[in-house]
Structures are given as structure tokens and as C-alpha cells.
Amino acid sequence: MGDVGIRIENLRKxxxxxxxxxxxxxxxxxxxxxxxxxxxxxxxGSGKSTLLKCLGAVIEPSAGRMTLxxxxxxDDGWKIPDLRALRRDRIGFIFQAPYLIPFLDVTDNVALLPxxxxxxxxxxRRRATDLLEALDVGHRSHAQPAELSxxxxxxxAIARAxxxxxxxxxxxxxxAPLDSERALAVIRTLNRMAEQYRTAIIVVTHDEKIIxxxxxxxxxxxxxxxxEAGEGRAxx
Amino acid sequence: xxxxxxxxxLHSWPRFVxxxxxxxxxxxxxxxxxxxxxxxxxxxxxxxxxxxxxxxVVQQGTQGPYAESSSLRDDAYRSIRGMPGVAxxxxxxxxxxxxxxxxxxxxxxxxGIEPGGPGEPGYLVDGRHITRxxxxxxADLKTGFRLGDRIRIxxxxxxxxxxxxxxxxxxxxxxxxIPLKDAQEAQFLKDNDAIISxxxxxxxxxxxxxxxxxxxxxxxxxxxxxxxxxxxxxxQLREGHAPESVAAPIRxxxxxxxxxxxQMEEILVAKLIATSARQIAMFLVILAVVSAAIVAFIIxxxxxxxxxxxxxxxxxGTRNRTIAGMILQQALGLGLIGFVVGKTVATLWAxxxxxxxxxxxxxALRGLxxxxxxxxxxxxxxxxxxxxxDPAAAIGG
Ligand SMILES: Nc1ncnc2c1ncn2[C@@H]1O[C@H](COP(=O)(O)OP(=O)(O)OP(=O)(O)O)[C@@H](O)[C@H]1O
Ligand SMILES: [Mg+2]
Numbered sequence: 118m119g120d121v122g123i124r125i126e127n128l129r130k131x132x133x134x135x136x137x138x139x140x141x142x143x144x145x146x147x148x149x150x151x152x153x154x155x156x157x158x159x160x161x162g163s164g165k166s167t168l169l170k171c172l173g174a175v176i177e178p179s180a181g182r183m184t185l186x187x188x189x190x191x192d193d194g195w196k197i198p199d200l201r202a203l204r205r206d207r208i209g210f211i212f213q214a215p216y217l218i219p220f221l222d223v224t225d226n227v228a229l230l231p232x233x234x235x236x237x238x239x240x241x242r243r244r245a246t247d248l249l250e251a252l253d254v255g256h257r258s259h260a261q262p263a264e265l266s267x268x269x270x271x272x273x274a275i276a277r278a279x280x281x282x283x284x285x286x287x288x289x290x291x292x293a294p295l296d297s298e299r300a301l302a303v304i305r306t307l308n309r310m311a312e313q314y315r316t317a318i319i320v321v322t323h324d325e326k327i328i329x330x331x332x333x334x335x336x337x338x339x340x341x342x343x344x345e346a347g348e349g350r351a352x353x
Numbered sequence: 354x355x356x357x358x359x360x361x362x363l364h365s366w367p368r369f370v371x372x373x374x375x376x377x378x379x380x381x382x383x384x385x386x387x388x389x390x391x392x393x394x395x396x397x398x399x400x401x402x403x404x405x406x407x408x409x410v411v412q413q414g415t416q417g418p419y420a421e422s423s424s425l426r427d428d429a430y431r432s433i434r435g436m437p438g439v440a441x442x443x444x445x446x447x448x449x450x451x452x453x454x455x456x457x458x459x460x461x462x463x464x465g466i467e468p469g470g471p472g473e474p475g476y477l478v479d480g481r482h483i484t485r486x487x488x489x490x491x492a493d494l495k496t497g498f499r500l501g502d503r504i505r506i507x508x509x510x511x512x513x514x515x516x517x518x519x520x521x522x523x524x525x526x527x528x529x530x531i532p533l534k535d536a537q538e539a540q541f542l543k544d545n546d547a548i549i550s551x552x553x554x555x556x557x558x559x560x561x562x563x564x565x566x567x568x569x570x571x572x573x574x575x576x577x578x579x580x581x582x583x584x585x586x587x588x589q590l591r592e593g594h595a596p597e598s599v600a601a602p603i604r605x606x607x608x609x610x611x612x613x614x615x616q617m618e619e620i621l622v623a624k625l626i627a628t629s630a631r632q633i634a635m636f637l638v639i640l641a642v643v644s645a646a647i648v649a650f651i652i653x654x655x656x657x658x659x660x661x662x663x664x665x666x667x668x669x670g671t672r673n674r675t676i677a678g679m680i681l682q683q684a685l686g687l688g689l690i691g692f693v694v695g696k697t698v699a700t701l702w703a704x705x706x707x708x709x710x711x712x713x714x715x716x717a718l719r720g721l722x723x724x725x726x727x728x729x730x731x732x733x734x735x736x737x738x739x740x741x742x743d744p745a746a747a748i749g750g
């Protein structure tokens with residue numbers, strides 16, 4: 118893995134055409150180093166989700182460049198053929214709601230990703246168990262998702278995002294449903310994981326409780342990014 | 354890789370099992386319908402096999418004696434017996450009527466046979482064949498009669514001396530065999546009032562009641578009272594004679610219709626039960642459509658309930674093929690549960706049907722293939738929905 122976690126240059130995204138076209142992203146520039154957790158904030162409709170979708174390779178940007186790890190994935194067009202494999206192997210997703218698969222137990226929710234990537238069931242489950250232990254939900258590894266508390270579910274979702282050791286994790290409002298203690302615990306976990314696995318993490322958030330924890334923050338307003346220094350407050 | 358379909362089925366098994374059972378009852382009805390048709394065909398074959406004949410000689414221009422009524426003189430068999438290739442020929446009568454058992458009535462086909470001749474049941478499960486020429490009977494088990502019971506047919510009582518199995522008419526009514534003479538009498542017997550009024554009518558006719566011709570009226574009345582008709586002559590062949598080569602001269606010289614076994618089967622299976630078969634085929638088509646609709650609806654709603662999960666699965670890199678496979682497997686799983694339930698209930702309830710229900714393994718296999726195909730087709734709707742799910746939806750707004 119190189120020195121670049123995520124680099125976005127002059128990214129633009131226009132929805133639709135003609136009179137009804139919406140320029141959701143006009144000029145987005147961002148870099149996130151491996152092992153760094155960066156906050157992305159901005160008012161509603163400013164383009165945060167659009168940016169995550171571009172980075173997550175589920176919608177196609179209109180122009181610009183995106184680099185993940187040391188690979189240029191977009192340069193006025195996709196540079197890699199299999200976006201599905203890209204999402205599976207190189208990007209971890211964490212959502213506002215955990216969106217665990219309800220018919221798989223906790224271990225298999227996490228193990229599913231390595232399995233999809235072709236790992237054997239045994240190895241995938243061992244990987245899942247290790248991650249769940251590291252996230253303090255090891256004791257719930259055989260529970261069904263519906264039997265977990267919200268905080269536990271979110272930690273399982275983090276384990277799932279880490280399962281294939283992606284260089285990048287995209288988190289969309291990961292703390293919204295949690296109280297401040299749990300929200301801070303999630304951020305602490307993300308920081309620890311970023312450090313441990315050299316993962317570049319972008320956290321989209323409105324959450325006043327966690328904004329002070331970021332060392333670096335990108336503001337997005339009207340489709341443009343502005344870099345700011347964060348408070349970088351240590352988390353107890 | 355784990356089976357996503359299997360896990361989902363295990364997770365929501367009550368829904369699967371209940372739907373599978375509902376579908377299973379439908380499949381059970383479908384298999385039973387096919388079984389009823391097979392039973393009808395088998396009854397027809399049994400009727401032909403058990404008549405112990407190679408040729409059926411019937412009234413000219415008819416397709417008797419089972420599919421149409423046929424009547425011929427009861428001395429026709431004598432001359433047929435003399436034809437080349439004929440080993441034995443015997444009169445038979447068939448008529449369906451209510452016979453009495455104690456105080457109740459049973460619908461049965463009464464067969465008049467000549468003891469020892471063609472037409473006699475080939476195999477008895479109990480008792481013996483008819484040996485006397487009057488008032489003995491061999492009854493099918495399905496009539497409910499036992500050895501020694503008395504059967505009331507019109508004015509006479511018959512003692513059951515033997516029992517058969519699977520001897521039924523093409524309409525499914527069990528058979529009762531009685532001596533030919535008794536059967537003729539029962540079939541054509543007139544009641545006393547009818548005889549008296551007919552005599553009076555004949556006596557009033559000046560053509561029959563002529564002065565100066567003594568005995569004419571009596572002779573005419575005697576000939577009217579006795580009945581000398583039968584429904585068919587059954588013929589057995591000598592070895593080495595082809596049925597058609599024996600049938601042709603009888604047709605030509607005796608002015609009678611003759612059917613071979615193959616032709617008889619054609620009449621019974623292709624013509625007599627053709628309407629019922631079409632009726633059943635209609636039902637099968639409707640049941641197939643209803644089953645497909647049920648599977649499609651269930652799988653579709655289950656898929657709609659999983660749109661979120663499908664979006665997440667796609668976002669984290671699950672192939673479309675895997676997702677389509679998951680839905681297809683669920684549809685097939687539902688079909689398999691339904692088939693097992695259907696086969697089981699069809700087997701359980703077959704014996705309590707009044708008519709013979711023949712569940713053939715071949716039909717079950719064809720049914721299984723149909724279920725698999727129907728489920729696969731029914732799942733396409735849900736698969737299309739799932740494939741259209743946008744992985745971006747998982748990220749939300
Ligand atoms: N599929 C789409 N088609 C057309 N316009 C869209 C589409 N998705 C988003 N937009 C528009 O793009 C702009 C940015 O939307 P986006 O969802 O990225 O905002 P957001 O920052 O995530 O807002 P929020 O904080 O409310 O989630 C908005 O004006 C929105 O209406
Ligand atoms: Mg948003």
C-alpha cells in the first residue's frame with residue numbers, strides 16, 4: 118500500500134441533463150492518508166452522499182480523478198473493469214443503520230465478505246471471529262442481528278467493513294442512532310482500526326458529539342470542498 | 354460460500370412451511386387429478402383384460418357393448434363358434450342397475466355370463482366360480498358383499514359364491530356376475546301389468562287375432578314374452594390365429610361389428626373417457642397456473658421485503674448471479690416442500706376416493722419437473738426486481 122489512502126481531484130458530478138440537470142459536485146478535492154480518519158460535514162443537499170457514492174463506485178462521476186490506495190480508479194472514466202470486485206475488496210461501507218443481513222448470524226454477516234472474495238468458509242469465519250473479538254462483540258458471535266443492541270449491531274457492521282482489510286472505509290452517519298457515549302466509542306474504534314490496519318476512513322456526519330474528535334475536516338458547501346483543521350480532541 | 358437461500362429459508366421457516374403446505378395441497382390435488390385419469394384408463398384396461406376375450410362381437414354399426422348399447426340375437430354365437438380360428442364364443446349381457454343388499458341399494462354393473470365361457474372373471478380372491486345355471490353370483494369386493502351374502506336383483510335373490518377384485522365398469526361401478534339366463538330375464542323382464550296390457554293390445558289387433566287360425570295369437574304372445582337378446586358375444590381364439598383375420602369374416606358374413614382388443618382399448622380409452630380426460634386436462638392447466646401465481650406472489654413479496662438487504666449485498670460486491678440464484682433456490686425450495694407435501698397427501702387420500710385413483714411414479718416425476726419449471730418461471734418476476742435494485746440505494750440520501 119502506498120502513501121495515498123484516498124485522493125480526489127477536481128471531481129464533478131452532474132445528475133440529469135439539460136434544464137433539469139443538478140450539479141451535485143462541482144469541484145471536490147480531498148486527500149486522506151492511510152491510517153487517518155477524516156470528517157466530512159456540510160448542510161443537507163450539499164453533496165455528501167453523492168461523494169460517497171462516487172467513491173463507492175456505485176455512481177459514475179462526470180469528471181475528475183479518484184485514487185484509492187496507489188491505484189487510479191477514475192480519470193474521466195473508470196480505470197478498472199470490475200467495480201463489483203473493487204467494492205468487495207478495496208472499500209468497506211458503514212451506514213447510518215447497520216443493515217446487517219437478518220438471516221445470517223453475526224459471524225457469517227462478517228465472514229460473508231471474505232467468502233464473496235473467494236476465501237474458504239473456515240478461514241473467513243476465523244477472520245470474522247478475530248475482528249469481532251477486537252471490537253468487543255466476540256461473545257455475541259452466534260447471535261442473530263435482531264438480538265443485538267444498536268451499538269453492538271454498529272460494531273458488527275464495522276467488523277464487516279474491515280473484513281476484507283480494505284484500504285478505504287466510507288462511513289455514512291455511523292453514529293446517528295447512538296447516544297454520545299456509544300457514538301464516541303464507535304469513533305474510538307474507527308481510529309484504532311485505522312491505525313492498526315492503515316485504513317483511510319471518511320466519516321460523513323452531522324453529529325456535533327463527534328465532530329470535535331477529527332483532526333482534519335472537509336466542509337462541503339454547494340458542491341465544493343473546503344479543508345479545515347479540526348480540534349482533534351482526544352477521546353477518553 | 355454459504356447458501357444465502359438456505360439461511361433465509363431457515364430464518365423464516367414458518368412462512369416457508371406454511372406456504373409450502375398450501376402449495377402442497379394444490380399439488381396434491383393436481384397429482385390426484387392425474388391419478389383419477391390414470392385410474393379411469395386402468396379401469397378400462399381391467400375391464401378389457403378381465404373379460405377374457407380376444408374379440409367382441411356386437412350389433413352392427415355400434416361401438417358396444419361398453420361405449421354404446423348393442424343388442425344381438427342370443428343364437429348368433431352358435432354360428433360364430435363355427436368360424437375358423439374361434440376357440441370359444443359366449444354370450445354376455447351388461448347392464449348397470451341398483452342391486453339390493455339388505456335394505457340398501459348399491460349401484461353395480463350386472464354381467465350375465467355363461468359359466469366356464471369367455472366373460473367369466475379370470476381370478477377370484479375368494480370362493481368359487483358360478484357352477485349352477487341359476488341364482489348364484491360372483492361379486493366384486495367393492496360392492497361390499499361377502500361370501501354367502503344375498504344380492505337382490507329385480508325379483509330374484511342371488512347367493513354370493515365368489516369374490517373378485519378390480520372388476521369395475523368403465524363408469525367405475527363394481528361388477529356382479531350372474532348366470533346369463535338370469536341376467537337376460539332381469540334385464541328384459543317386464544312387470545306383470547306391462548305383460549297384461551301388451552297381451553291385450555296384441556289380442557285387439559285383428560291381424561294377429563284371426564278367426565279360423567287357432568294358436569296364432571298364443572304363438573305370437575309367447576314369442577313376445579320370451580327375450581332372446583344379448584349385448585355382445587365374446588370370442589376366444591385358437592392359437593396361431595391373428596385377431597383381425599378372424600374378425601374380418603365375421604364382419605363380412607354375419608353382418609355384425611367385431612372389435613379386437615386393440616380397437617376395444619381405443620374405444621374405451623380414447624373415446625369413452627376422452628371428455629373426462631379433457632376435463633381433467635383443463636383442471637391441470639388451471640392448477641398449474643394457480644400454483645405458479647402463488648409461488649410468484651410469495652417469492653415476489655419476500656423479495657420486496659429484502660430490497661434493503663439486496664442493495665447491501667450488491668454494494669459489498671455480491672454478484673447478480675448469486676442474488677438471482679438465491680431467489681431461484683428459494684422458489685425451488687418452496688416447490689420441493691410443496692411437492693413432498695403434495696405427494697404425501699395425494700397418497701394418503703387416494704384410497705378414500707370412491708373411484709380408483711392410480712398414482713403413477715412417472716406422473717409424480719413429471720409433476721416434479723413441472724413444479725420445478727413453474728417455480729423457476731415464477732421466480733423470474735422477483736429476480737427481475739432484485740437485479741434492478743441499485744446498490745447506491747444502500748448508501749441512501
Ligand atoms: N439521483 C439523483 N438525481 C438527481 N439529483 C440528485 C440525485 N441524488 C441527489 N441529487 C441532488 O444532488 C444534490 C446533493 O445531494 P446529496 O444526496 O449528495 O446531499 P447530501 O449532502 O447527502 O444531503 P443530506 O445531508 O440531506 O443527506 C441535491 O441537490 C440532490 O437533490
Ligand atoms: Mg446524504
